Each structure stands twice: as structure tokens, then as C-alpha cells.
Amino acid sequence: MRYLPKSEIERREMLSALGVESRESLFAHLPAEVRLNRPLDIPAGKSEYEIIDQFRARGAECADGYASFLGAGVYRHYRPVLVDTVVSRSEFLTSYTPYQAEISQGTLTTIFEFQTMICQLTGMEVANASMYDGSTAVPEAAMMAMRLTGRDRVLVARTVHPEYREVLATYARHQGMPIAEVDYARETGALDLADLEQKIDGETAAVIIQSPNFFGVIEDVPRVAEIAHRHGALLIFVFAEAVSLGLLEPPRDADIVAGELQSFAISPSYGGPFAGIIATKEKFMRQMPGRIVGETKDTRGNRAFCLTLAAREQHIRREKATSNICTNQALVALMATVFMTVYGKQGLRELAEQNLAKAHYLAGKLRQRFSGPFFNEFVASAKSPEAINESLLERKIIGGLPLARFYPELGDGMLFCATEMSRREEMDLVAEAFGQ
Amino acid sequence: MIKKVRPHVNQNEALLFERSSPGKRGYQLPPLDVPAVDAASVLGRGNTRGEIANFPEVSEVEAIRHFTRLSAQNYAIDLGLYPLGSCTMKYNPRVNEQVARIEGLAWAHPYQPETLAQGIMQVMAALEQALAEITGMDAVTLQPAAGAHGEFTGILMVRALLESQGNPRKKLLIPDSAHGTNPATAAMAGYAVENIKSNALGMVDVDELARAVDQDVAALMLTNPNTLGVFEENITRIAEILHAKGAQLYMDGANMNALVGIARPGDFGADVMHLNLHKTFSTPHGGGGPGSGPVAVKKHLIPFLPKPRLARAEHGWSWNYDLPQSIGRVRAFYGNIGMHIRALAYILAHGGDGLRNATLDAVLNANYLRVLLEPYYKLPHQAPTLHECVFSDERQARHGVRTGEIAKRLIDYGFHPYTVSFPLIVPGAMMIEPTETESKAELDLFVDALISIAKEVEETPDLVLTAPHDTRTSRVDEVTAARKPILRWKPPVK
Numbered sequence: 001m002r003y004l005p006k007s008e009i010e011r012r013e014m015l016s017a018l019g020v021e022s023r024e025s026l027f028a029h030l031p032a033e034v035r036l037n038r039p040l041d042i043p044a045g046k047s048e049y050e051i052i053d054q055f056r057a058r059g060a061e062c063a064d065g066y067a068s069f070l071g072a073g074v075y076r077h078y079r080p081v082l083v084d085t086v087v088s089r090s091e092f093l094t095s096y097t098p099y100q101a102e103i104s105q106g107t108l109t110t111i112f113e114f115q116t117m118i119c120q121l122t123g124m125e126v127a128n129a130s131m132y133d134g135s136t137a138v139p140e141a142a143m144m145a146m147r148l149t150g151r152d153r154v155l156v157a158r159t160v161h162p163e164y165r166e167v168l169a170t171y172a173r174h175q176g177m178p179i180a181e182v183d184y185a186r187e188t189g190a191l192d193l194a195d196l197e198q199k200i201d202g203e204t205a206a207v208i209i210q211s212p213n214f215f216g217v218i219e220d221v222p223r224v225a226e227i228a229h230r231h232g233a234l235l236i237f238v239f240a241e242a243v244s245l246g247l248l249e250p251p252r253d254a255d256i257v258a259g260e261l262q263s264f265a266i267s268p269s270y271g272g273p274f275a276g277i278i279a280t281k282e283k284f285m286r287q288m289p290g291r292i293v294g295e296t297k298d299t300r301g302n303r304a305f306c307l308t309l310a311a312r313e314q315h316i317r318r319e320k321a322t323s324n325i326c327t328n329q330a331l332v333a334l335m336a337t338v339f340m341t342v343y344g345k346q347g348l349r350e351l352a353e354q355n356l357a358k359a360h361y362l363a364g365k366l367r368q369r370f371s372g373p374f375f376n377e378f379v380a381s382a383k384s385p386e387a388i389n390e391s392l393l394e395r396k397i398i399g400g401l402p403l404a405r406f407y408p409e410l411g412d413g414m415l416f417c418a419t420e421m422s423r424r425e426e427m428d429l430v431a432e433a434f435g436q
Numbered sequence: 437m438i439k440k441v442r443p444h445v446n447q448n449e450a451l452l453f454e455r456s457s458p459g460k461r462g463y464q465l466p467p468l469d470v471p472a473v474d475a476a477s478v479l480g481r482g483n484t485r486g487e488i489a490n491f492p493e494v495s496e497v498e499a500i501r502h503f504t505r506l507s508a509q510n511y512a513i514d515l516g517l518y519p520l521g522s523c524t525m526k527y528n529p530r531v532n533e534q535v536a537r538i539e540g541l542a543w544a545h546p547y548q549p550e551t552l553a554q555g556i557m558q559v560m561a562a563l564e565q566a567l568a569e570i571t572g573m574d575a576v577t578l579q580p581a582a583g584a585h586g587e588f589t590g591i592l593m594v595r596a597l598l599e600s601q602g603n604p605r606k607k608l609l610i611p612d613s614a615h616g617t618n619p620a621t622a623a624m625a626g627y628a629v630e631n632i633k634s635n636a637l638g639m640v641d642v643d644e645l646a647r648a649v650d651q652d653v654a655a656l657m658l659t660n661p662n663t664l665g666v667f668e669e670n671i672t673r674i675a676e677i678l679h680a681k682g683a684q685l686y687m688d689g690a691n692m693n694a695l696v697g698i699a700r701p702g703d704f705g706a707d708v709m710h711l712n713l714h715k716t717f718s719t720p721h722g723g724g725g726p727g728s729g730p731v732a733v734k735k736h737l738i739p740f741l742p743k744p745r746l747a748r749a750e751h752g753w754s755w756n757y758d759l760p761q762s763i764g765r766v767r768a769f770y771g772n773i774g775m776h777i778r779a780l781a782y783i784l785a786h787g788g789d790g791l792r793n794a795t796l797d798a799v800l801n802a803n804y805l806r807v808l809l810e811p812y813y814k815l816p817h818q819a820p821t822l823h824e825c826v827f828s829d830e831r832q833a834r835h836g837v838r839t840g841e842i843a844k845r846l847i848d849y850g851f852h853p854y855t856v857s858f859p860l861i862v863p864g865a866m867m868i869e870p871t872e873t874e875s876k877a878e879l880d881l882f883v884d885a886l887i888s889i890a891k892e893v894e895e896t897p898d899l900v901l902t903a904p905h906d907t908r909t910s911r912v913d914e915v916t917a918a919r920k921p922i923l924r925w926k927p928p929v930k
Contacts, residue, residue, distance in 0.1 A: 001525055003792040003799050005875040011797075014804045014876060023796035026803055027698055029820045030667055034704040040697050041569050045787030047529045054784070055777065059540030063548050070545045072822050073768060080463065082500055084537070087722075089639075090514035091507035094528050097724035098510075100853055101845065101912040106510035107723035110503070113452050116924040126923045130725070132581035135768035135798075163768035167576070170742075170764035172593065174626035195787050218483050232470065247475055249485045267537075270556045271546035271769025272581065273726035285921065291724060298910040298915035299902075308917040314584070314620035315858075319629045324620035327582040331722025341452055341499050345491040347463040353467055355477060360478060361470035373479045401547050424469040429779030 055320045068398040069362075070095045071377045071417025072214070073134070073161050073240045074271065075263045078344045078421055083265040083335050092264075092334060095326070097291070102298075105325040107330065108305035108421045111293040121242075122257045124251035124279035129291035130333040131276030131325065134240055134260025135164045138208065139171030140289045140323055141258040141278055145206035145234045147322070148289050152177050159184045160215035161240055162406040170210075176234045178423060182207075189223060189370025190218040190381065200231045208385040210238040211251070215415065216359075216377030217370055218248065225253035242336075243419075246352030256280045265339035266332055275329035277335060284311060289323030351420060358418040358427070365431035369413050379403065382434060385414045391427045391433045397426055399433070437888065439515065440850030440881050446908050449505040452492040455926050456642060456840035462496040463817050471871045490927055509908060510723070511852045521824045521855035521867025522663050524693045524715035527914040529785060532718065532778035538860040541777060546769040550754050556773065557753035560747050563780045564730075569803060570791070571689070572702025573732035579742045583690060585709030586729025587657070589742060592763040593708060593733065594655045594684045595625055596740040600761065605654040605683075609642055613664060613859040618657045627654060634861055636744055638664040638817035642673055642884040649681045654710065660701070663867070664817050665802060665824035667694070675705020684708065694823035695873065696800060697792025708733045728775035734859045742766050747758040784929060797872035801879060807881045812890040815860055823871075829864030836838045837900050839864045842889055845903035845910065849885035
């Protein structure tokens with residue numbers, strides 16, 4: 001077997017050092033009733049060629065070569081070649097969590113840069129090294145707010161990604177964290193501020209909003225922050241489309257930012273692996289979950305980095321830890337780091353502007369459901385979303401996401417996303433399908 | 437003598453922000469094929485930002501040098517043995533990386549029509565099936581993103597099962613040798629933790645367990661083989677004790693690399709367990725993720741699995757959301773699919789027989805290290821070793837040298853350290869897991885290094901106490917890092 005580096009001769013030498021006859025005898029102490037007395041029912045090992053062939057066949061069954069206007073938390077953005085070049089380096093790909101700082105400065109330095117760039121983008125003061133994804137960062141942020149405020153109620157906007165809210169509900173059930181939802185204004189598609197005013201009270205630990213929200217609409221963050229803070233609650237700002245931060249005002253008034261970085265050169269990959277983040281104010285950093293890298297010096301006085309504030313974490317605090325998170329998404333966060341480096345200050349803005357232009361071109365040709373300002377996603381109204389999507393599929397185009405499954409009251413709604421990868425011809429075909 | 441390495445020239449590298457200069461760029465966008473729009477007018481002036489202060493501005497050449505130079509400051513499996521106990525740092529086959537990047541798979545959107553996602557759903561179904569066969573369990577969810585996330589999922593399912601029977605119960609039993617994620621998970625699932633002491637062999641004390649299990653106990657979270665690399669020989673008895681009182685056996689599958697093809701948790705009484713694809717199934721650790729933590733369950737827990745579930749429909753695979761007893765979602769979409777692809781590629785490459793062979797070699801390697809190192813380091817627990825062995829620094833501590841310092845000295849010999857000071861039940865623990873993908877030559881070098889260090893401890897302890905000596909970064913001041921946290925770069929004050 002090609003992944004096992006020993007010859008039979010070497011195995012025999014090792015067994016004789018142990019004074020045993022066979023490798024099997026090393027399991028002789030296992031009780032007979034726990035032993036598997038038959039071969040695993042898994043076919044014989046395959047060659048590299050056969051494996052590649054098999055997965056290529058699977059890939060060919062998956063919309064290979066289709067254009068797509070799906071967004072809804074997973075975005076099609078171009079992935080610069082440098083991204084895979086860097087993350088394919090053995091030294092990044094095949095290293096462990098950087099506990100041993102002296103031989104992990106590569107990973108530690110890139111995480112420190114990542115944390116810095118996330119702060120620059122979000123307007124926060126500190127950021128962690130990554131969470132599993134945006135959806136799990138949300139409940140972690142909510143639990144953080146509970147610890148910080150000593151309150152337990154959480155208000156979440158209905159315009160936060162529906163699956164993020166489902167994950168929040170799963171986590172909240174056993175945390176003694178009652179959750180209520182705040183509606184959206186039917187006209188604008190933004191959070192209904194009056195509904196928020198009505199539901200918030202002195203027991204509210206946090207208000208959770210997403211912007212651009214699930215409908216693509218940009219929320220009035222300063223207004224929501226003002227309402228939350230007036231009641232002593234924290235504002236948790238969620239983002240799912242990180243490219244928007246290249247152009248939109250960062251959530252400076254938020255207390256905790258929980259985000260998804262998939263847009264930063266992370267393949268859609270049918271939903272994962274992605275990378276989430278939590279960023280916050282410095283005064284809240286000791287309640288942040290996840291790994292954090294800090295700057296220090298080595299004994300020769302050189303700048304060095306190491307994992308820090310470990311007193312928050314499970315391997316030290318066990319059941320008193322801020323979270324059970326251990327393995328996170330380091331390599332995916334590195335993809336985002338390389339992406340941010342390649343695009344840089346000007347590039348991220350230009351990229352965001354292209355997204356804005358493409359989405360507004362498409363939206364201009366369709367009937368928009370909401371009046372609120374949007375970035376690269378919007379809801380269009382259609383008599384039959386299914387019929388439109390079926391006709392587009394015939395032209396190898398995956399249309400918008402019909403919203404009925406998440407918002408029954410929006411049965412005519414379709415969520416469309418256009419990015420820098422959307423072509424004008426394809427958008428014109430979408431418009432044509434609507435016209436039919 | 438240090439045989440594996442010698443120092444070589446290694447580049448210094450400033451931070452990106454220090455390398456930046458205004459106007460540099462590493463990208464070029466294609467020309468816009470639609471009319472440009474004025475951001476401030478369509479978004480509202482208050483909604484657009486000014487420039488992102490201090491964001492990087494470097495060229496493509498500087499970017500690749502930056503990351504390449506930094507990469508050279510890392511140790512990695514591809515450079516040699518990475519003997520972290522319970523981390524299973526095995527070779528990460530490169531074909532896995534290639535197949536995960538096949539366009540139709542890598543660019544699949546989670547909401548694309550099921551008819552256009554059959555290939556990827558088939559990959560997931562095949563992996564679920566293989567993992568069920570390997571663990572002897574009845575069903576598998578691939579949704580959890582990592583091991584600790586799998587623990588959380590599994591314990592929520594235990595809770596849902598017990599709630600459906602009328603009483604979720606109050607606490608989880610956790611052996612004192614367990615990973616820190618176990619008690620942290622218990623807290624997140626709303627359970628109190630009661631520690632169970634190990635016996636002299638490092639196994640669960642069955643009598644103490646029998647005393648501890650009552651109507652308040654929801655489950656025992658057990659790692660088997662445990663963190664000493666020791667198989668819990670009374671495992672079927674342990675399961676009986678729990679089941680007799682209506683409690684569940686949760687198995688932490690972190691150490692499954694010792695059992696694949698040899699014994700199956702489903703056959704020895706486990707009700708629910710998680711696997712770490714980034715340990716047993718060779719997906720890369722990537723400097724701390726992404727992982728993937730599938731959870732496997734017996735029949736009685738199937739109704740509580742997270743939703744959605746893969747289901748066989750008339751025309752192929754589909755997602756079933758109609759699961760009234762499900763614990764709900766533990767993450768958006770369906771899991772870390774890229775890791776599922778890699779793990780399936782690994783299973784296909786080995787085949788059933790190869791997987792079993794890998795287990796045999798993993799255990800052979802650990803036993804080989806144990807036998808060759810035992811004359812030099814104390815082995816506090818004498819039970820037979822499976823995939824890892826745990827020494828204590830007791831003899832070296834008499835010379836004032838502790839496990840953490842021996843670990844740092846190993847770096848000078850060209851090796852990544854073992855796991856330091858864990859499990860907590862061994863004072864001064866040195867926890868070593870070689871995995872099956874180490875050659876005899878690499879193991880021999882490692883043994884030579886540790887024997888040499890044992891001598892240094894007796895003859896020149898200062899040499900060990902101040903290690904590492906030959907690395908570009910010497911001992912790092914972690915205390916100051918935690919006391920005065922600097923968590924981001926800031927421009928120097930002019």
C-alpha cells in the first residue's frame with residue numbers, strides 16, 4: 001500500500017525488537033468479543049489514476065460549466081492563482097496548530113496578519129484566528145454577549161441568513177438563551193426598527209443583524225446600534241458577503257462582528273469548508289472564543305508570535321472555557337489572507353465596485369421586490385420562480401434562489417446575486433427569461 | 437549527535453503592512469462589461485467607506501515571496517515525524533488535494549438543484565456508508581465541522597433522546613484522562629461534568645463507574661483507546677453498566693486510528709461517536725483546520741440526527757428536511773464537503789485491507805518507540821500500547837529538566853515535539869503518537885534523538901533547559917504575550 005513506508009523486512013526487524021511474531025499479536029489483549037472477525041466491506045485499494053477518474057466522473061454530474069446567479073451566503077468570486085499556490089505549500093498544508101511557536105512562525109505570522117486585516121476591514125479592535133464558518137460564529141457571538149452582559153435574551157433579525165438562525169436556535173436551546181425574531185419592513189426589506197423598539201428591553205443581551213442582509217439589503221447599522229445600546233444590549237453584526245466590506249462603511253458601532261469569509265477565495269465546495277471570524281472591541285477580548293495569536297519576543301529579542309490568551313480555551317479551562325472549539329479553519333483563513341493581500345487596498349474596492357455594477361445592471365432589468373439599497377444581491381419578483389429557473393437551466397444557467405422555502409410570504413421572491421464573474425450576456429438571458 | 441538536520445540560511449520577512457507602499461497592486465480585473473455605477477448615489481453616502489487604512493499594498497512577486505519565506509519558518513509532516521499524541525499527524529496524500537479541486541465539485545453551490553448535485557451527494561453517501569462500516573454504527577452525519585463540533589452534535593442527540601423519554605438528565609461522566617473538548621462540550625450542551633478516576637493501568641475504574649452511574653447520568657464520554665494509547669478492556673462491561681441505568685455511551689473517536697479494521701465501536705457498545713477526518717482519515721491539519729467531525733450513531737439515535745439528511749429518492753439522492761425529532765442544524769449547509777472528498781479518496785486508496793494494514797503499522801510503530809525508549813524514560817502505565825504511548829519526565833525531573841524542555845530540545849534534533857503535559861493523569865507527560873506513515877529510519881532517528889537528550893539531561897542539563905538553540909526563533913516569551921496582549925499590527929507612531 002503506497003501510503004505505508006515500510007518494507008516487510010523492516011517490519012520483521014521491528015517485530016523482533018518487540019519480541020513478537022506478528023503485528024496482529026499486538027492486539028492479542030483485546031477481548032475476543034470486541035474483535036472484528038471479518039474484513040471490512042470496503043473494496044480493494046485503488047490507484048491514483050482510478051481515484052482521479054472516479055471523482056472527475058462525480059464532478060461532471062454537478063453543474064460543471066453552468067453560469068450561476070446563486071448567492072445566499074455562498075458567492076462565486078474569482079480565486080487568484082496565488083491562493084492555491086500558497087496553501088499547497090507543505091509547510092502550511094501539513095502543519096499542526098502552532099503550539100510550538102519556535103517552529104511555527106510561518107503560520108503564526110500569517111494569522112497575526114489575518115487578525116490585523118480583519119480589524120482593518122471591520123473597524124473592530126481585535127479578531128480571532130477563525131471560527132468554523134459564519135453560521136457557527138453567530139451563536140458563539142451570542143454566547144459571548146450573554147457572558148458580557150449577564151443577560152440571556154437575544155433578538156435576531158429575520159433578515160439574518162435563515163440557516164444561521166437555525167444554527168443559533170440549536171445552540172441556544174441548551175444555553176437557557178431565549179431567542180425572538182425581529183421582522184423586516186415589507187417595503188424596504190430592511191430590519192423593522194419599530195418592531196425592534198417594541199421587542200427590546202432591559203433583559204436583552206444582544207441584537208443580531210446581518211448586512212447586507214439575506215435579501216441583499218444594507219441595514220442602517222448606526223440606528224440599530226443606537227437602539228440596542230440605549231437598552232444596554234450589545235449589537236452583533238453579521239456579514240456573509242465579505243467583499244461588501246471593500247465598499248461599505250464598516251460596522252464601527254457594533255460590539256461584536258461575526259462573519260463568513262467564503263467570498264475571499266474560498267471555493268463554494270457545496271457549502272464548506274469555509275472560515276468564520278469573530279472580531280470585537282479590545283475590552284471584550286477575554287470573552288472571545290477560538291484561537292488568538294499575539295506578538296511577543298524570543299529570548300534573543302527578535303519579534304515573534306505565539307498563541308495567546310489560552311486561559312479562555314478548552315485545553316486549559318475545560319468545562320469553564322469560552323467555547324469547546326479546538327480545530328478551526330486555519331488553512332482556509334490563510335486563503336482569505338492571500339486573497340486580501342493580492343487584491344489589497346485598491347483591489348478590494350475595485351472588486352466591490354464591479355460587483356455593485358453587475359448586480360445593479362441585472363436588477364435594472366428585473367422587477368425588484370424591495371426598495372432598500374443593495375450591494376450584489378437583491379430580491380426579484382416573478383410569477384413563477386420555478387418556471388424561470390427551469391427555462392434558464394436549459395441554457396446552462398442556474399437562476400436565483402426561490403425564497404418560499406425560507407419566507408413563505410415571499411412566494412414570488414427570487415434572490416439573485418451577480419458578482420465580477422457574471423457576464424453581461426448571461427444577465428441578458430436572465431432578463432429574457434423574466435420577459436417570457 | 438544531531439543527524440536529521442543542520443542549520444541553513446533562512447530569509448527574514450517583514451509583515452505585509454511593513455512591506456506595503458502606496459499604489460502597489462497584485463491584481464488586474466477584467467474591463468467591466470456593464471455600465472459603472474456611482475457607489476455613493478446608489479448606496480447612500482453614509483453607507484460607503486473611505487479607504488481601508490493600512491490595508492496591504494504589495495505586488496504579486498512580493499506577495500508570493502512573503503508567504504513562501506514565512507512557510508519556510510514552519511515545521512510540517514512533509515519534513516518529518518510529527519509525533520503529537522492524540523493528533524494523528526499522518527501523511528496527507530496529494531491526490532486528495534487534487535480531487536477536491538475538480539471544478540464540478542469545488543464550484544458546486546449548496547443551493548444548486550439536487551439534479552445538478554448528484555455527483556457530490558453520491559460522494560457524501562459513499563463516505564457515510566464507509567464510515568458506518570468502519571465504526572459498526574447504523575448511520576452517519578457529515579455535518580459537524582470538526583471533532584469538538586461533532587462531540588457537541590453527539591451530546592445534543594443524547595440529550596434529545598433522553599428528553600423524548602421524559603428526562604434529559606443532568607450530567608456527563610468524563611474520565612480524568614479525557615481531552616479538554618469533552619468537558620467544554622458538556623457545558624455547551626447544558627450538562628454538568630463529573631470526573632471519573634482512572635485505575636493504575638490507566639483505564640476506567642469499573643467499580644467507581646458503577647457507583648457513579650445513576651438516574652442523573654446522561655452519558656459517559658469515553659475515548660477508546662484512551663489518551664494513554666490503552667484499550668479499555670472492560671468496554672463491554674462499561675457499556676452494560678451505562679445501558680442498565682438508561683445512560684448512553686459516547687465514544688470520542690479521536691484515537692480511531694488504533695482500531696480501523698480491527699474492532700468497531702458499534703460492536704462494543706458505543707451508542708454515538710465522532711470521527712476526526714483530519715486525524716484517522718488523512719485530511720490535512722493545515723496549521724489548525726479545516727477539520728471535519730462526522731458523527732456515527734446506532735439505530736435508536738437516528739431520529740435525532742441533524743437536518744437535513746441525505747435520502748435515497750426515486751431519481752437519485754435528495755435532502756430530507758422532514759425530520760421532526762432532529763436536533764436541528766449545527767452549521768449552515770451540509771458540512772465541510774472538501775474534507776469529505778479527501779477522506780473518501782483516502783479510503784478508496786487504501787481499500788478495506790489497506791486501512792487495516794495502516795492500523796497494524798500505526799500500532800507497530802508506537803510499540804517500537806515504546807520498547808526502544810523505555811530504558812531511558814519512565815512509562816508510568818504498563819498496559820499494552822496501541823497507537824500511542826505516554827512517558828513521564830520523572831527521571832529527567834530529578835535533574836531539573838521537565839517535559840516541556842525536552843520537547844524544545846527535540847526541535848534542535850529536527851523533530852516536532854510530542855504532546856507536552858497531557859494527559860493530565862501523567863505528571864510531566866510526554867505523549868507520543870508516530871502514526872503508520874513513518875518509516876523505520878525516521879523512527880530510529882527519533883529514538884536516537886531522545887536517547888541523546890536523556891544523556892544531555894544528565895551531563896549538560898543547561899543545554900536542554902535553554903533549547904531550542906538552532907532555530908531562527910529562540911524560546912518565545914508566551915507569558916508577556918498573554919499579560920500585555922498585542923493582537924494586531926499598528927502603524928508606528930511617528
